[in-house]
Amino acid sequence: MKKILIIGSTGLLGKPVTKALIEANFDITLLVRDKTLAEKLFPKARIIKGDVQNRADIEAAMQGQEALFLSLSVKQTEKESDFHTEGEGIDLIIDVAKQLKIKRIAYLSSLVHLYQGMNGFDWWIFRIKQEAVRKIKESGIAYTIFYPSTFMESIFYQSKQGSMIALGGKSEYPLYYIASEDYARQVVNSFKILTHESRDYVVQGLEAFKQDEAAKIFIQFYKKEKLRTMTAPMFIMKLMGLFSQKFDYGYHIVEALNKYPEKFEAQKTWDELGKPSITLKEFAKKL
């Protein structure tokens, strides 16, 4: 399968996958809202300006494609009543994909969203993510679903606030941090080897750390700036969440990451798509 439409290529995790698929000589088309940005990032790709809220834009981008790669998210500022690319957006994408006889849908999910329902945890964002997986699996189209652990990038691009790495509460289980470059290589390999079969791939890195341990390693080997950790108690995060959508998001994601009992489950992914090679220490040094 050579002709792939990517939706979400300008995002934090869409970028490395798009770059890797272009470098591996796939025939790539991007559906983007910001064409100028996409042209700057990916001068070699075919770029179509559009929005997932608009069926005509999805149809225009999907014409002549064989497969889709979806790297979508629910933004920290989105309200439950808003349009969600992983909610109504996925419905539209699947509908058009059936109409245009798309052969494969590859989708970036997450491992931690499986915390939904554990210890009574119920969050509307994880419900949307669970539903997205269910809808793709029931579409009748072959699928590849990636369930990554925490990305190393999230320490720098999401937890870093000024000169501090922000943590919350107590991290109970170690997480198998993965670098997006290793994940992107696995995505490329999945498009190379899969034909008609569907697959669920857990994406995990070489070493597992609790979040405070990971932050310490990152700080030790990141030399461009002196950083330190700051830990907020969960009750403060919960309280702040009552007044701000962004803090409510922060509270829920930290609660789930602290308590999801992550185990190593990526052996099948490593066997089929290759073993990751980047350690957290190397990642921090290279960033």
Ligand SMILES: NC(=O)c1ccc[n+]([C@@H]2O[C@H](COP(=O)([O-])OP(=O)(O)OC[C@H]3O[C@@H](n4cnc5c(N)ncnc54)[C@H](OP(=O)(O)O)[C@@H]3O)[C@@H](O)[C@H]2O)c1
């Ligand atoms: N961070 C982690 O450690 C981690 C771990 C496991 C899984 N994940 C999963 O990774 C996923 C993606 O994360 P990310 O950080 O890459 O997200 P992101 O940076 O928010 O990227 C989302 C992408 O979707 C595009 N988009 C948004 N609304 C759109 C619309 N209406 N029409 C067309 N395109 C639209 C965005 O385009 P614009 O550039 O125009 O906004 C962007 O390219 C999340 O769902 C998360 O659950 C993350």
